[in-house]
Amino acid sequence: MVDNGDSLSLDDQICFALYAANRAVTARYRPILEELGLTYPQYLVMLVLWQEQCDNAADISNPEGLRISDLGRRLRLDTGTLTPLLKRLAEREMLTRERSSRDERVVEVRLTKKGAALRARAQGIPGRLLCGLDVQPERLIALRTELQDMLRILEETGGSSG
Amino acid sequence: MVDNGDSLSLDDQICFALYAANRAVTARYRPILEELGLTYPQYLVMLVLWQEQCDNAADISNPEGLRISDLGRRLRLDTGTLTPLLKRLAEREMLTRERSSRDERVVEVRLTKKGAALRARAQGIPGRLLCGLDVQPERLIALRTELQDMLRILEETGGSSG
DNA sequence: TCAATTAATATTGTGCACAATATAACGGTG
DNA sequence: CACCGTTATATTGTGCACAATATTAATTGA
Incomplete structure (x- = not known):
């Protein structure tokens, strides 16, 4: 069973192993995240926001918020994915979306109290x-x-x- | 950087590594598969069908065809994903979908000549x-x-x- | 100043994934 | 045969992913 990289057998493909394993792990997460009312990508977004809040624990007023573009960089997702996802999280009051006053192009995302509190349950x-x-x-x-x-x-x- | 499994840091999560790596690999495939007119999941379906054809090379008439349920088992996908995907591949004449005469519940999927020929380009x-x-x-x-x-x-x- | 360019986000359209449900066909039993 | 539980596929609805395009704001430059 030598893999010279030219096999078209499904079982030989690392890409399929990756694809199937990823979906299996996501499926394992699903019922647990459902308790929190989160999908898996939504959970990843929350992870970033929770992390960000920890990093900015020194700041009291936390005026910055996280840009959508920064979220995208971290999660490797574009706005076509993030914009509707963040709107859904905002509807559920997990976070707020606000235009930056300094640069009206920018949307700043911030955890609500409810969103921040969810971290304990995700621990x-x-x-x-x-x-x-x-x-x-x-x-x-x-x-x-x-x-x-x-x-x-x-x-x-x-x-x-x- | 000990991982006791309780970190909520994005970078510590194997699940995110899996998620991001999978999408990166898929993205790497995309332009290559586009030359064949296939998406990545469509490519995986074709891999199974090509493999099946090899395995049945002894049979001349190949009366069996592959059931959708078998495809689903191999790829870990359900009919909600496969039915429309297979219809799209059938529209492009890569394969045929036919009800089994012996069991009208079953849909048998078979490569067309065009679909079989694509294997060479995928090699x-x-x-x-x-x-x-x-x-x-x-x-x-x-x-x-x-x-x-x-x-x-x-x-x-x-x-x-x- | 104002046109051109760049940047950040939003929108649209296509194609997965998957849960939930529906439909239809089979197989066995009375 | 009629009934019933099972099996195979289809349908519907939601939520990603991502390409392509649009929109709006900032920036640059004659």
Whole structure:
């Protein structure tokens, strides 16, 4: 079973392994996130906002807010995905969307109290997921590192030449 | 940077690494598959059909065809995804959808000549992708194995108990 | 100052994913 | 045969993803 990279067998394709594993993990998250009223991409957005709030804990007034473009950079998502997603989260009062007064093009996203409070309920989620998984933590960390490396390589060797 | 599984940091989450890497790989495929007029999930369907055709090479008449339910099992997709996808591929004459005469519930999917011929043009795709990627093949195979293991574990420890 | 350019977000359209439900066909039992 | 539970696929509705385009605001430059 040598993989010279030219096989068209489904089972030989790393791309399919990635595709199927990703959906399986998302499916595992789904019922847990449903308790919080979040979809998986919405959860990722909240993770960024919660992180941001921690980083800005020193500031009292937190005047900045996170731009949609910054969210997009972190999550690798564009506005076609983020705009409606953020509107749904805003409808549920998890966050606010406000035009920046300094630059009217910019929309600043901020957690509401409700959104910030949700963090406590999300705290146990990563643990609960790994819990049901019979895999050594070191192996998961190794896998994560490999995936991050691959992502970095894919993003660095970007566009047209190949 | 210890990961006890309780971090809510985006960068610590294997789930995000999986999510982002999957989309990055899919994005890398997109322009190549566009040459064949296929989306990425459509490509996966074609992979299964091409494989099936190879396996049945001994049969001359190939009366069986692949059931939608079999496709779904292999790709881990349900009819809500597959039915419209297969209709689009049928419109483009890549495959045919026919009710089984023996069991009218079943829809049998078969490659057309055009669909079968596309295999030749797809042959080089895995190679072209890995080519632009500065990663040792062994590392990719190891990553694939890890992902397949994870998928298996996720599917075995299935539903409600946790 | 005002046209041109750039930047940030929004909108539109297509194609997945998936939950929930519907439809139709099979298979067995009385 | 009529009834019933099961199986296979289809349909509907919601929510991503992403390409392409539009909109509005800031910036630059004659």
